[in-house]
Amino acid sequence: MPTTLKDLMNNPKEALLKGHFACAGCGSALAFRHAIGAIADKAVVVIPACCTSVYQGFGRGVAFNVPTINVAFASSDAVAAGIKHAMEKKGKEAHVVAWAGDGGTADIGIATLIGACDRQDNILHIMYSNNVYSNTGGQRSGDTPIGARTTTTPFGNKAQRKMVPFIMMANNASYVATASVAYIPDLVDKVKKAISYDGFKFIEIDASCPVAWKSDSADSIKVARLAVETGVWPLFEWDNKSNKAVLSKRGSKFRNKENRKPIEEWLNIQGRFKGMSDEEIKNLYADVDRQWTFLEKFLE
C-alpha cells in the first residue's frame, strides 16, 4: 500500500527532534525527518562529515533520536558495513543507514560507496544532494549542475553532473531510487521498499539548500518540485533482479519532453544560476538529456 500523508503521522517515534541546527528551509533536515522517521525504531545512522553532522547539534545534546555514529568523511559505508556485520553476528536487528551528502557519497566517498556495493553489504546508503559541499560553504561537487555558480565556480560550473544513481546501477546495487523532498510519501515508500531488499541499497534525494542555491527558504519545496517537472531530476526506481527502471507515479509524465516545464522556471528562482548565458543553458539542457538517454535504456 503506498504511503499516505496520514501514514507519515504513525511513525513509532520521531527520528528528528525539534530545535535542531539546520538552516531555515533545509531540505536535508526535512528528508531526515521522514526517511529515517519511517524506520526509526530499528535505524542506526552513520554520518560522515556533512551538514547533517553539524545540524545534529553539539554541546548539550543531539536532535537525532536514533543511534548515530559520526565518522571520517570518506568512510561512511565501510563503517555502516562493519556495524551491520557486528549486529548480525550478535543477532540484533537493525536498519543500518549511511546518510551522507553528495561529497561524502560520491566524491571523496566514492571508493567506500562502491566497495560496499560490490560486497553487497546489507546496508542502505541515502545520499541527500544539495549539489555542493554545503557544509564547508558551498564549493562545487561532482553533483553540481552545469552553470551553477558556487564558491569554487564563481562564473559557472562547466563540468558535467555525476549521475550517481546510474553509477550504482552499473555496480549492480540491489535497489536504486531517486527521490525528492517535494514528494514525501514517495520518498518514504522508497525507503521502506529499500529495506525490504537484501544487499546494498541506494537512494539519492534532491534536497533543497536555500543557502547554496540562493533561493528563498520558503521556496525549498517549490524548487524541488520544479526540478522534477522540468525533467532535471527524474524520479525512478530500479533493481538488479529485473534490471528495469520504473518511473515514479509523480514524475512519470515528465518522461515526455512536451509535458516538461521549461528549465528556466527552475533556474529563475535560484540565485546560483543568475547570469547564466544561453550557451550554459544549452549545455545544461544537453546534460539533462544525457541522463534521460541513459535512463531510457532501462525503461519499458
Place this chain on the structure above:
Amino acid sequence: MAEEVVMLTGNHSVSEAVKRVKPDVIAAYPITPQTAIIEYLSRLVDSGEIDSHFLRVESEHSALAAVAGASWAGARTFTATSSQGLLYMGEWVFWTGYARLPVVMAVVNRCLAPGWSIWVDLQDSMAFRDAAWIQIYNKNNQEVFDTTIQSYRIAESKDIALPVMPCLDGFVLSHTSSKVILSDPEEVYNFVGDYSDPIIEIDTGKPFAYGSIVMPDKYNKDRKDLMEAMERAKAKIKAVNKEFSETFGRSYGNGLVEKYGDDDADLTIVGIGTMADETQQAIDMLTSEGLKVNSVRVRTFRPFPTEDIIDIAKKNHKLLVIDRSVSFGHEGHLQMEIESVLKRNNIDTPVIGKVMGLGGEDVPYTRIAKVARENL
C-alpha cells in the same frame, strides 16, 4: 585440541593467535608484508573453521573504518596493515584511538616510500605514536603470537579501552619461520574472555550520538581521561604479562622492557624489535671480550616505560640508543624520548643515539658490537 609446537612465520603466528580469540568482525586490505595474515584468516572464515565475518574492503581506510564500526557495535575485531597502508588509514588510526575502541591491529613494520621498498624499518608505526594506541614491539614469532593474544586483554579492559598495535618486523619476522608454541585454543579464549560486556555497543532502543561536535571543555575532559588511561596501561601491560606467564609459562621482561646482561654496565644498548634481540648476541660477544656491556629491549613504546628507563639509566653508566626510525629535523624516536625522560628527572647519564637499519638495511650483531666498542 591442545598445545601445538610448529615452525611458523610471524604472519601466521598472528593469524593463529587471532583464530584463538574468535573475533566477530575482521576487515582488511592486503599490503606486503602483511598479506599472509589476512589470507590465512579469510581461509579460516570461508571454510567455517572460525565463525567471524570477513569484509574484503577496497582500501585500508575502509578496513579500519569497518573495524571501528563493528567495535562501536560491541564486536571483537581485528585488522592488520603496514607502511603505506597504515598511512592511508591514518585518520582512522587517530579516530580509533581517540574513540577508545578496543581494536587490535597487527602492524607488520615496513619502511615508507619513496624510494619504494618492502623491507623493514619502524617509521610507519612510529609516525603514529601520537595516535593514542598502545604499541608493543616483538622480537620473535613466539612473542608475536603471545602479544597478539595479550593485546585483547589489554584493549578490552574497561579501565584501559585503548586500541593496541602488536608490531612485527617485516620479512625478518613476518616471512621467516621459527619454532612457535601455539597454546591450546580453549585456554587462550579463556585468557581473553568472550567480550560479552563490551566497552560500547549500539542498541536501537537506547539511542546516543557518538562523535558529534564537542566544545573545548568536553574535548579536554576526554583527552585527559585518555592520558590517564595510557598511564594506567603500563601497570595493565605488566599485569597481563605476569598473568600470561602464570598461565602459559612465557613472559617478556616485565612486559614493558626486557633486560639482558648485568646491571652497572659501562654501556647499555637500548633498542626495539628484532634489532634489539640481535643485540643480545652482540652483548655475548662483547662480554666475552671482557667488556661491561648490557642491553635493554623496549617492548612497549606506548605508553612509554618512563619509570623503567629512569631505573636503567640510574643503574648503568652510558646509554647507546639504536633507532630504526627517525624524526627528520631531530633525532631517532627512542633516543628523543629517552633523553627527555632523563632530562625531566635530572638524570645525567649520557645518551648516544644512532639510527640504523632504515629501508631494511641489514644490521647484524657484529655491526652493533662495533658501534658499541666505538662508543664505550
Place this chain on the structure above:
Amino acid sequence: MTEKEPSMPILYPIEGAAGLTGDWRTQRPIVDPEKCKMCNICWQYCPDLAITAANKDENKVIVFDYTYCKGCGICASECPFGAIHMEKEVD
C-alpha cells in the same frame, strides 16, 4: 567495585539541541482558522517539526510551535488554500 569507564564523546537526544531556534526568526507564520482545511500538507513539509497537525476531532486548525519555528515560510508557500501568511517579527 566498578571499573573506571572511558570518557567518550557521546551526547543524548534532546529537544532544543540548538537552543530555542524560534529566536532565529525574522518572520512568523500566522494561520487563518477559517481557511485551514486540515490537509496537514504544511505539517508534512516543516523541516523543524514546528507544526502540530490539525485533527477534525481535536484541534481543528494547525498549531505553530513558535519556540522552535525558524520562519522559513515553506508552510505559507505550500498551503493550497492560502490559509497561512508570514508576518514580520516585531522585536
